[in-house]
Amino acid sequence: MNIETIGIVGAGQMGNGIAHVMALAGYEVLMTDVSQDALDKAMEVMRRNLERQVSREKISQADMTGALSRIDTTLSLTDLGRSDLIIEAATERETVKQAIFEDLIPHLKPETILTSNTSSISITRLASRTDRPEKFMGFHFMNPVPVMSLVELIRGIATDKETYDACLQVVERLGKTAASAEDFPGFIVNRILMPMINEAVYTLYEGVGNVRSIDQSMKLGANHPMGPLELADFIGLDTCLAIMNVLHDGLADTKYRPCPLLTKYVEAGWLGRKAGRGFYDYRGETPEPTR
Numbered sequence: 001m002n003i004e005t006i007g008i009v010g011a012g013q014m015g016n017g018i019a020h021v022m023a024l025a026g027y028e029v030l031m032t033d034v035s036q037d038a039l040d041k042a043m044e045v046m047r048r049n050l051e052r053q054v055s056r057e058k059i060s061q062a063d064m065t066g067a068l069s070r071i072d073t074t075l076s077l078t079d080l081g082r083s084d085l086i087i088e089a090a091t092e093r094e095t096v097k098q099a100i101f102e103d104l105i106p107h108l109k110p111e112t113i114l115t116s117n118t119s120s121i122s123i124t125r126l127a128s129r130t131d132r133p134e135k136f137m138g139f140h141f142m143n144p145v146p147v148m149s150l151v152e153l154i155r156g157i158a159t160d161k162e163t164y165d166a167c168l169q170v171v172e173r174l175g176k177t178a179a180s181a182e183d184f185p186g187f188i189v190n191r192i193l194m195p196m197i198n199e200a201v202y203t204l205y206e207g208v209g210n211v212r213s214i215d216q217s218m219k220l221g222a223n224h225p226m227g228p229l230e231l232a233d234f235i236g237l238d239t240c241l242a243i244m245n246v247l248h249d250g251l252a253d254t255k256y257r258p259c260p261l262l263t264k265y266v267e268a269g270w271l272g273r274k275a276g277r278g279f280y281d282y283r284g285e286t287p288e289p290t291r
């Protein structure tokens, strides 16, 4: 199947990154969100990231202008009906994703491929609620999308080979590397990464270290580019908690129990960088630990 137009649902940090790399690779992109504010902010972030790539001579000015001209935004989900491929990148909540697919389905072409950028939710279960489980799969980018070269491709139980091959071709056109993962909670990356982050929060909760010492230990002692708490803030603490809950419920093992301190931060609305505060406070000149 020839894919030329991409519909993106959700203009948060992942949605804008996906739009960025798709448009640079020459795809026509139509992005939607429930708020105009989110769409405007996404366009601004994309422009800034593209400008940075121009200033570092990674892309030309013409590449940037071309990419921006290929991105359109709309508040109407149903406008995405003409897309060849849809990537849902809305909030990590199963009911939200299900409602999006239900609203989209009557407006889709029969051949349109539906995908979700979910970090952890069952692809098979999401697919079973659509009219096309064989044309449904997981298309999981890593954050920040313009920088990270991996995309996890996850087949549901019914996904057909043509759909998988079409998505693989898109990943290759983006110049990224695909990892094929089976459809189990958290797939590969988050099955391994999120318990590590959750353990870092337990380490903080139990007073073994503070925010700075925990992050410094993993950066200098294990050569991680970001400390686990800094990374949790970067991903979004709501997303981290949602993933831990999916692991805990789906694998029914207490080793995935979300740390109560992580829950407390989410309940406070301290969701990390996107909220201005999480394990660090980002509202001043430099990030300051909140513990």
Ligand SMILES: CC(=O)CC(=O)SCCNC(=O)CCNC(=O)[C@H](O)C(C)(C)COP(=O)(O)OP(=O)(O)OC[C@H]1O[C@@H](n2cnc3c(N)ncnc32)[C@H](O)[C@@H]1OP(=O)(O)O
Binding pocket: 049, 052, 056, 058, 118, 119, 141, 142, 143, 144, 145, 146, 147, 148, 189, 190, 193, 225, 226, 231, 235
């Ligand atoms: C939760 C899930 O479901 C799955 C996930 O995504 S898990 C999260 C996976 N991501 C990670 O683990 C990220 C870990 N962190 C890192 O790799 C690095 O800290 C980082 C790449 C984010 C930043 O690297 P850094 O060396 O500290 O910063 P910096 O030198 O400013 O940036 C490196 C490059 O990234 C770019 N960059 C940094 N942040 C960016 C952003 N948010 N968007 C776009 N580009 C960005 C910079 O422009 C720079 O590009 P060039 O090399 O082309 O010049």
Ligand SMILES: NC(=O)C1=CN([C@@H]2O[C@H](COP(=O)(O)OP(=O)(O)OC[C@H]3O[C@@H](n4cnc5c(N)ncnc54)[C@H](OP(=O)(O)O)[C@@H]3O)[C@@H](O)[C@H]2O)C=CC1
Binding pocket: 009, 010, 011, 012, 013, 014, 015, 032, 033, 034, 035, 038, 088, 089, 090, 091, 092, 093, 096, 100, 117, 118, 119, 120, 140, 141, 142, 143, 234, 235, 236, 239, 274
């Ligand atoms: N953060 C990360 O590091 C990664 C996240 N992911 C996954 O990507 C998805 C998005 O995450 P992320 O971008 O971080 O989240 P964000 O919170 O940054 O963005 C989510 C966006 O979706 C919007 N949204 C919510 N409901 C709807 C809806 N019904 N229709 C359209 N848009 C909607 C939200 O709007 P509003 O704010 O108004 O509710 C928000 O703008 C999640 O499934 C997440 O698990 C995957 C890889 C990495």
